[in-house]
C-alpha cells in the first residue's frame with residue numbers, strides 16, 4: 001500500500017498470487033535431515049505442499065494454492081485435508097497464513113524518497129515461493145544505497161535507481177526467467193510430472209547430477225524443449 005501511495009505499480013495478477021497456510025506441528029514422524037515437497041492437483045493445485053522439519057518430532061507443514069485453480073476451497077481447507085491424510089496423529093501448535101506473490105519484481109522499486117524491499121516489491125522467487133533470504137538481501141542493498149543517498153543529501157528517484165539496477169543484477173533478472181519457466185510448467189498435468197519423476201528415478205541415485213537429470217528428461221520428454229527454451233530466451 002505504501003508503495004502504491006507513492007505511485008509505484010504493485011498490482012499482482014491473480015494467477016501469480018499463491019494462498020498459503022501452514023501449521024507448526026508436533027508428533028510428526030519425518031526424516032529430520034530432509035525437506036518434503038509434494039506436488040499434485042489433489043494436494044495443492046497450482047502450488048505444492050511442504051514439510052520442513054524443525055527438530056525433535058516437530059515440523060512446519062504447509063501448502064500454497066492458486067485460487068483460480070483451487071476449486072473454490074481456501075488454502076486452510078486444502079491443508080486440513082493434507083494433514084488429515086498424511087499426518088493424522090500430528091498436533092497443531094500454531095498457524096500462519098498469507099499470500100505469496102509469485103510474480104517478477106515490480107518495474108520500479110524506488111521513487112523519490114522511497115525504496116521498496118522484499119514482498120512489497122515482489123522479490124519472492126516465482127518458482128519456489130521462497131522470499132525470506134531475498135528480502136534480507138534486498139534489505140541490505142536498500143540500506144547501503146539509502147545511507148549513501150542520505151549522506152549525499154539526494155534521495156531523488158534517479159539516485160535510488162542504483163538500488164533497482166543492482167537488485168535486478170543480483171536476483172531480479174533470474175526471477176524473470178523463473179517466472180517464464182513457472183508459466184510454461186503450469187501447462188503440464190500431473191500425469192506428465194509422474195512420468196518425469198519415473199525417468200529421474202531411472203537414473204541411479206549416485207549418478208543423479210543436474211546435467212544428467214536434464215539430459216535424460218529432455219531425451220525422454222521432448223515436449224520439455226520449449227520450456228527449457230523459455231528459460232534461456
Ligand SMILES: Cc1cc2nc3c(=O)[nH]c(=O)nc-3n(C[C@H](O)[C@H](O)[C@H](O)COP(=O)(O)OP(=O)(O)OC[C@H]3O[C@@H](n4cnc5c(N)ncnc54)[C@H](O)[C@@H]3O)c2cc1C
Pocket residue numbers: 002020021022062096097098099100117118119120124129130131132133135
Ligand atoms: C505460510 C507462509 C509460509 C512461508 N514459508 C516460507 C519459507 O519457508 N521460506 C521462505 O523463504 N519464504 C517463505 N514465505 C514467504 C516469506 O514469508 C516472505 O517472502 C517474507 O516474509 C517477506 O519478508 P518481508 O520483510 O518482505 O515482508 P513481511 O515478512 O511481510 O514483513 C513486512 C512487515 O511490515 C509490517 N508492515 C506492513 N505495513 C506497515 C506499515 N504501514 N507500517 C509499519 N509496518 C508495516 C508488517 O506487519 C510486517 O511485519 C512464506 C510465506 C507464507 C505466507
